[in-house]
Amino acid sequence: MVKTISAVLGVGALICSALALTLSANDEVARKAAVEWLQLVDAGKYQEAGAQAAQEIRGFEQWLDYLARQRGAVGRANKRKLVEMHHASTVAGIPDVRPYHVIQFKTSFEHKPSASETITIAKVGCCWEIFNYKIGDK
Numbered sequence: 001m002v003k004t005i006s007a008v009l010g011v012g013a014l015i016c017s018a019l020a021l022t023l024s025a026n027d028e029v030a031r032k033a034a035v036e037w038l039q040l041v042d043a044g045k046y047q048e049a050g051a052q053a054a055q056e057i058r059g060f061e062q063w064l065d066y067l068a069r070q071r072g073a074v075g076r077a078n079k080r081k082l083v084e085m086h087h088a089s090t091v092a093g094i095p096d097v098r099p100y101h102v103i104q105f106k107t108s109f110e111h112k113p114s115a116s117e118t119i120t121i122a123k124v125g126c127c128w129e130i131f132n133y134k135i136g137d138k
Contacts, residue, residue: 030101033128034119042077053130075110098122
């Protein structure tokens, strides 16, 4: 029961800390989609996360390998805070021109206490797709 309570509180802290910036309604929807995707990655649900990632950037299997490598090295996420969001119509390495949201979080991981996570996300048709995800130094 203590583990369950800790897990619920941890997820709540991750979600709440992402609300620090004031965002437009459209930006808030993008932020929410990014956080929901990160929660899949946090839970090790790489197949579900890979299914929401842009296949023209990496094939499904490549996404699975990429996510496992990125997250395997840093361990579980302890705390995440939204620090920046900006818009771009083009992103290096991504062939399409569309309205992208580039979202940066300051994240504390089990094996990397001070890191940044950057997610590039765009709405494609009815759904949000992840175009890039990277963990860097902060």
